[in-house]
Amino acid sequence: MLRIVWILALAWLLGACTPEASTYEVTVLSGTVDRVSTPVYLDVDAPAVTEATPVCVRDGAAGMPGQVEPLEGRRRRIWWTVTQPAGASRHYTLHLGEACAVAASFTWRVDADTARTLLLAGRPVLQYVHPVFNPAHVQATNKPFHHVFDPVDGTPRITKGVGGLHEHHRGLFFGYTEVIVEGDTLNLWWANDGEHQAHVAFEEEVGGPVFGGHTVRIRWTDRQGEPVAEEWRTVRVFRQPAGQTLIDWRTHLETRRGSIRLDGDRHHAGVQFRAAQEVAEHEDRTTFLRPAAWAHRPPDLDVNDSTHVNLPWNAMQFDVGGEGFTVACLTDPANPYGGHAPFSERRYGRFGEFFPFDLTRSRPLDVHYRWWVRAGRDVPRDTVEARYRDLAHPPIVSRP
Secondary structure (H helix, E strand, C coil): CCCECCCCHHHHHHCCCCCCCEEEEEEEECCCCCEEEEEEEEEEECCCCCCCCCEEEEECCEEEECEEEECCCCEEEEEEEEEECCCCEEEEEEEECCCCCCCCCEEEEEEECCEEEEEECCEEEEEEECCCCCHHHHHHHCCCEEEEECCCCCCCECECCCCCCCCCCCCEEEEECEEEECCEEECCCCCCCCCEEEEEEEEEEECCCCEEEEEEEEEEECCCCCEEEEEEEEEEEECCCCCEEEEEEEEEEEECCCCEEEECCCCCEEEEEEECHHHHHCHHHCEEECCHHHCCCCCCCCCCCCCCECCCEEEEEEEECCEEEEEEEEECCCCHHHHCCEEEEECCCEEEECCCEEEECCECEEEEEEEEEEECCCCCHHHHHHHHHHHHCCCEEECC
16 A cells, blocks of 8 residues: 655644654664764554654754654654764653654655655655656666765756666666576566566655655566566665765565576676766766775776675765765675675766575565765765664664
8 A cells, every 4th residue: 555654844843743642762872883864763562653743852952853654553663863973872762742853854746657756855865767668668668766866955866867878777776687587588677678677556655854765566577568576665765964865775576477587797787876877978087985805996997807796885986067976885784695796887887786696486585775875075985884884783772
């Protein structure tokens, strides 16, 4: 069922209160990582609480908005973000039903029947494009994808759409050149011969002061348009400091045809980011920032050999509209290959991770990435490493 949540700043100001406010005391342990606007949550039994219930999170006298995510049954997940140094143990009080701070919210705007944009205080941060497949216009309609925008003011868009070099590359996208099913090999990367990915439904659409996002259901089809696999793609954007965007991407893929082999190579499969076409026209300006173990590799070289594996993260730096940007791909250690998958780099503006996988009815595919976007190129390696460690070693949230 589609669940559309419009939690506007006015609702938080006026306090759409629950029948009975609840208070929860929690402690957040940083561990060995400096936490900077790190998303955290607490699961509670609170059946009267809804998505529109305001939440005030207090750290001493200070207050910040939280956000409610309904789970199954009586359970609710309370989200907020924390900024605290490594080694810290900080106490927070969650007041459900109290609006203590007014903050700009994430909201969704429907741009067309096949596109909608996530806004923060009216500024575009993410756009979902989901064309209806048309055999007469295969390249323009063969996959849904997400655009990413300048994290400062929403202009320009920093990802590529239809057209340009390697037309099948679009924004943030996912696919395989070899989808081997029932003895046939489908190409759901180029998708030139009728096989394609089709948007089916919005399973969830959320907006609030802490994050905005959605879960969309995408059907992977054969050349006759019959289902091969079904994907649930959950993409969320969390509030960050100025000039930054944090995109949390989760994909769950199930077979609809028994055993399926997902394969290809590092440059033609997996979850990938493609920068705007302008980057390909000035690829000499593109560089890569890698973990310390790969610091000896020249930043202006797109590495393309069998040793380019085991990267827990990778970052691409490029220019669009005369401005520099850094985009980091952070891979969850729980992903297939546990961070040991081959990484792809291309100076024309594409990078990402590839992993083969055997999909069965008892073994669906689950992957999780974070894409950290920052305006500018002056990003130290340690800063991206800290963002990765924030994902790989999350803070501990506990109740007394």
